[in-house]
Amino acid sequence: MNDFGNIDDAVLAALGDIVGDRVSTGKSVRDLHGRDLSFHHDTAPDAVVFPETTDEVAAIVKVCAAHRVPVIPFGAGSSLEGQLMAVHGGLSLDLSGMNKIGELNEGDMDVTVEAGVTRLQLNHHLHNTGLFFPVDPGADASLGGMAATRASGTNAVRYGTMRDNVLNLTAVLADGSIVKTGGRARKSSTGYDLTRLLIGSEGTLGVICELTLKLHALPETTSAAVVSFPELEGAVKAVMTTIQSAIPISRIELLDEVQVGAVNSYSGLDYSEQPTLFLEFQGSESAVAEQVKIVGEICSDNGGGDFRWASKQEDRNALWKARHDVAYANMAMRPGAKPWFTDVCVPISRLAENILEARKDIDASGLTAPIVGHVGDGNFHTTILIDEDNTGEMDRAREFNDRMVKRAIASGGTCSGEHGVGIGKKEFMELEYGTGVAVMKTIKRALDPDNILNPGKIVDT
Numbered sequence: 001m002n003d004f005g006n007i008d009d010a011v012l013a014a015l016g017d018i019v020g021d022r023v024s025t026g027k028s029v030r031d032l033h034g035r036d037l038s039f040h041h042d043t044a045p046d047a048v049v050f051p052e053t054t055d056e057v058a059a060i061v062k063v064c065a066a067h068r069v070p071v072i073p074f075g076a077g078s079s080l081e082g083q084l085m086a087v088h089g090g091l092s093l094d095l096s097g098m099n100k101i102g103e104l105n106e107g108d109m110d111v112t113v114e115a116g117v118t119r120l121q122l123n124h125h126l127h128n129t130g131l132f133f134p135v136d137p138g139a140d141a142s143l144g145g146m147a148a149t150r151a152s153g154t155n156a157v158r159y160g161t162m163r164d165n166v167l168n169l170t171a172v173l174a175d176g177s178i179v180k181t182g183g184r185a186r187k188s189s190t191g192y193d194l195t196r197l198l199i200g201s202e203g204t205l206g207v208i209c210e211l212t213l214k215l216h217a218l219p220e221t222t223s224a225a226v227v228s229f230p231e232l233e234g235a236v237k238a239v240m241t242t243i244q245s246a247i248p249i250s251r252i253e254l255l256d257e258v259q260v261g262a263v264n265s266y267s268g269l270d271y272s273e274q275p276t277l278f279l280e281f282q283g284s285e286s287a288v289a290e291q292v293k294i295v296g297e298i299c300s301d302n303g304g305g306d307f308r309w310a311s312k313q314e315d316r317n318a319l320w321k322a323r324h325d326v327a328y329a330n331m332a333m334r335p336g337a338k339p340w341f342t343d344v345c346v347p348i349s350r351l352a353e354n355i356l357e358a359r360k361d362i363d364a365s366g367l368t369a370p371i372v373g374h375v376g377d378g379n380f381h382t383t384i385l386i387d388e389d390n391t392g393e394m395d396r397a398r399e400f401n402d403r404m405v406k407r408a409i410a411s412g413g414t415c416s417g418e419h420g421v422g423i424g425k426k427e428f429m430e431l432e433y434g435t436g437v438a439v440m441k442t443i444k445r446a447l448d449p450d451n452i453l454n455p456g457k458i459v460d461t
Contacts, residue, residue, distance in 0.1 A: 004088050004455075005068035007046040014063045015049055015091075022050040022097075033072075033092035036079040037139075037327065039340040039386065040423060045072060045086035052097045054170060054178060054209040061207065062176030064091055064452055072454050073203035075145025076118065078137075080341045081422030083149060083202050087456040093207060095144055101125050102210075109215040110167060110184055115144025115208050122213075131215040134159035137418070138324040144208045149420040150200030154323065157243070157376030158250040158282070163199050165214045171198055171206035174448035184212055197443075202420055203454040205447050219282035223292065224251075224316045225307040227299050228274040232256055232359060234303035235275040236352040239375045241298045243348050247291055251280035252376040253323055256359060259330075259370035266329030267322040277304075278323055280316070326372050330383040334368055340384040342401050342424075344408035345417025348378045354411060355380055358404050365396045379417035406431065421458045429459060 005011075007025075015023045024030070025047045034044030051057045064071045070090025077084065086092060098114040101122065105111070106129055113122060120140045122133050136153035137146060145151075147169065152161040159165070168182035181194035198206050229235040239252055254277055255263065261273045277299070281291045296307060310319045322329075331339050346354050355371065362369045362382070373380025382404070384397045405415045405428050415421075415428040429437050440459050444451070451461050 003068070004070055004090065004452075006089075007069055007091060011063060011067050011069060012047065015047070015060060018056055018059045018063070019049055019051060022052070024048045030092070032077070033074050033084070033094060034086055036077055036082065036084050037339075037341065038080050038082050038422075038424060039338045039388070040082035040085060043085040043087050045092035046089045048074075048092040048094055050094045050097050054098075054172065057093065057095075057172045057207055057209055058176045058178050060091070060093065061172050061174065065175055065450065068450055068452060070452050070455050071203075071207065073144070073148065073207050075116065075142035075148070076140065078139035078141045079145065079149060079422065080419040081416070081424035083420060083422040083454070083457060085423060085456075087423065090452075095142065095207075095209070098144075098209065104129070105184070106131065108184060109217070110212055111215060112210060112212045113143055114210055115142060117143050119143060119146065126215065130218050132218055133165070133213055134216055135162055135165055136324070138327070143211055143213070147199050147208050147211055148202050152374065152377075152379065152418045154251045154253055154320065154374055156374055156379075157252060158248060159216060163196060166195060166199055167212040167214060169195055169198055169208055169212075170210035171208050173206050174450065174453050178209075179206070186214075200420070202422065202457050204444060204458050205453065207453070219250075221285045221288045222250075222280065222282050222316065223288055224278070224280045224310040224319055225292075226271060226276060226278055226310070226319065227304045227307050228272040228276045229299075229302065229304050230274060231303060232275040233352060233356060235277055236355050236375065238277065238299045238302040238304060240348055240351055241302070242295055243376055245294065245298070247294055248283070249279065249291060249295065249376065250282040251278065253278040254355075254371070254373045254375040254380065255323075255326075256371040258368075259326060259372045262329040262333050262370055263322050263326060266332050267318075267325060269322055271308075272305075278319060279307075280320075323372075326370070327383065330370055330385065333370075334385040337368075337385040338388050340386055340397055340401070341381065341419065342384065342404070343379060343381040343416055343419050344405055344413055345377070345379040346408050346411045346413030350411040350413065351375060351378050351380075354404075354407055354413070357407060358382065361400050361403055365400050367393070367396055367400060369400070374418070377417070378413065381418075423457060426458060426460075
């Protein structure tokens with residue numbers, strides 16, 4: 001373990017010289033920055049600082065490097081695998097004040113933003129341009145945090161993840177130096193891909209301060225629908241056939257019957273409590289009509305019922321808000337319980353067996369755990385509602401999570417398609433990557449020899 005330094009009066013004074021009174025050691029502020037939405041135990045930092053520019057971040061990191069103080073980047077606090085926990089103490093670097101939207105190039109369909117800008121803030125800014133940013137993880141996360149965790153969401157099946165929608169980054173490295181990882185060109189064949197190296201690194205290789213993002217044109221026509229199935233297997237097979245048929249569907253979300261019941265109760269809806277697909281089609285009017293016809297036939301062939309349409313904007317908004325609110329709907333199922341959010345991602349051909357086996361394991365364990373997923377790209381989630389004081393229940397939850405993850409990896413998949421690694425999935429990295437973990441450690445040591453950047457996450461050095 002590193003011999004980390006403390007945040008003493010000298011460090012606080014140096015930080016104050018940089019940001020003035022935008023540094024806090026107050027308990028309530030520290031506690032707020034030591035928790036996320038995960039079940040992992042809260043671990044507060046020793047202090048919190050609120051920079052407003054990239055230069056301030058660089059100066060702060062230089063102070064921390066000189067005193068070997070851990071630096072934990074903080075965005076909106078919506079991570080799910082303990083990424084922002086201060087497991088070795090140190091300084092929480094709250095980037096929410098870096099929330100300016102910079103150069104918008106409508107002709108090139110790109111925009112530069114600071115790390116603290118949120119996805120909803122950006123899309124509100126774009127609302128009269130005919131453009132939008134498609135990555136939507138559910139929470140109104142910061143774009144810097146979304147890049148750091150390689151976020152995804154309901155639109156990923158058509159528009160990709162953060163990895164596919166970031167052109168370049170400006171980041172501060174462990175020695176306080178500032179690096180820009182590329183330009184605005186849509187492709188490049190020069191040098192190492194530093195942009196993709198930092199995306200998904202969860203603040204362990206650098207602090208992301210600015211991003212240049214790809215934008216997309218708003219579609220001519222959008223229609224959404226809900227369709228229910230008597231059996232989970234039929235719903236999953238309909239998803240697989242749709243994707244394998246190369247239909248350019250924009251969203252295809254699966255909710256099992258437990259999840260539909262939770263959504264109905266929380267959001268005041270009345271969907272049939274059966275395995276259900278939430279679908280969205282985009283394109284020209286004729287293209288959408290063709291997609292609807294083909295997907296309707298696929299669903300019918302697999303036991304699906306009639307489509308229930310949400311064609312008006314307000315109806316679509318209500319449908320997708322209900323989908324994005326599943327975390328809160330699940331927590332309302334068992335008040336007082338702690339939610340254990342977990343996810344995996346598998347090749348589409350192995351999706352049915354993985355979801356069905358997960359549902360069998362849940363039922364056999366006696367746990368309460370709805371299943372929902374961005375199944376168009378093989379990614380599904382469970383929310384295990386647990387009583388942390390019940391040792392037997394915690395053991396069953398760990399056993400279920402372990403079985404689901406190992407099954408996914410054995411299927412050629414990953415221990416997390418969306419939530420990231422943090423501290424929650426770190427134990428599975430060797431199983432998934434083998435000797436690749438040694439390469440990750442080598443990169444970490446090269447860029448952060450004193451291990452001050454978000455130590456204890458992804459890999460241990």
